[in-house]
Amino acid sequence: MKKxxxxxxxxxxxxxxxxxxxxxxxxxxxxxxxEGVLRCGHCSAQYSIREGIAFLExxxxxxxxxxxxxxxxxxxx
Numbered sequence: 739m740k741k742x743x744x745x746x747x748x749x750x751x752x753x754x755x756x757x758x759x760x761x762x763x764x765x766x767x768x769x770x771x772x773e774g775v776l777r778c779g780h781c782s783a784q785y786s787i788r789e790g791i792a793f794l795e796x797x798x799x800x801x802x803x804x805x806x807x808x809x810x811x812x813x814x815x
Contacts (some may be wrong), residue, residue, distance in 0.1 A: 739770065739771045739787050739790055739791065739792045740769060740770060740771075741758065741761075741766075741769045741771060744758075744759070744761055744776075745758075747759045747794070748759065748777065749778035749780065749781060749783055749790070750794055750795075750796035751778065751781050751783045751796045752769075752778060752780055752781055752783075753812040755780075757778055757779065757781070759776040759777060759778070760776070760777050760778075760779060761774055761775075761776060761777075761783065761787075762774055762775045762776075762777060763787075770790055771787050771790070771792075772781075772787075772790050773787060773788060773789075774786075774787045775787065776792060776794070785789065792808075801811040806814055
């Protein structure tokens with residue numbers, strides 16, 4: 739994941755409010771985060787970064803995701 743993308747990322751669980759994610763890196767290669775975690779300072783959610791890919795699933799289990807999908811609220815749409 740490119741470090742310069744960090745300024746653009748917000749917590750998907752906090753939508754429609756926009757709270758930034760903060761990095762906790764374990765492995766960095768030049769300007770790329772290879773391994774680490776993105777954390778929300780508001781709700782304390784954590785999203786992993788593995789092999790350079792950030793996994794920003796707000797609710798990993800499909801049942802919980804369907805019942806709490808904040809992307810589908812009228813405010814966001």
